[in-house]
Amino acid sequence: MNRSQLLNELADRNEVSRREADEWLTSFTELITATVATGEDVAISGFCKFRRIDRPARMARNPATGETVRVAAKRVARITPLKAFKDAVLSGKAPKKTAAKKAPAKKSSAKKTAGKKAPAKKAARRR
DSSP: OOHHHHHHHHHHHHTOOHHHHHHHHHHHHHHHHHHHHTTOOEEETTTEEEEEEEEOOEEEEOTTTOOEEEEOOEEEEEEEEOHHHHHHHHHTSOOOOOOOOOOOOOOOOSSOOOSOOOOOOOOOOOO
């Protein structure tokens, strides 16, 4: 899927114009790029993690000649797929959308237990 196809699909799924979808995608990529450029990681839960790696200078060996060569320090980008994304790719199935479940409300009981305690558990002895 190229950018044009992605924009068409994004516009269809969100019922917006292709121009709005392009603005959203451009804004999203610029935000991630600017954040990672400052050295801060960006992790999109269930998708991937973007990170900047600073590699120090080092000495390496040329495998053809065997001589040592100095490798300059450099900065690289690392994009790491997260578990949900990897699982979906390996299984060949799109991940299921799960609705967020609300935790049940805590009920305040009017009756308090009158001095009843659970029996204490005995710790296992070590010899």
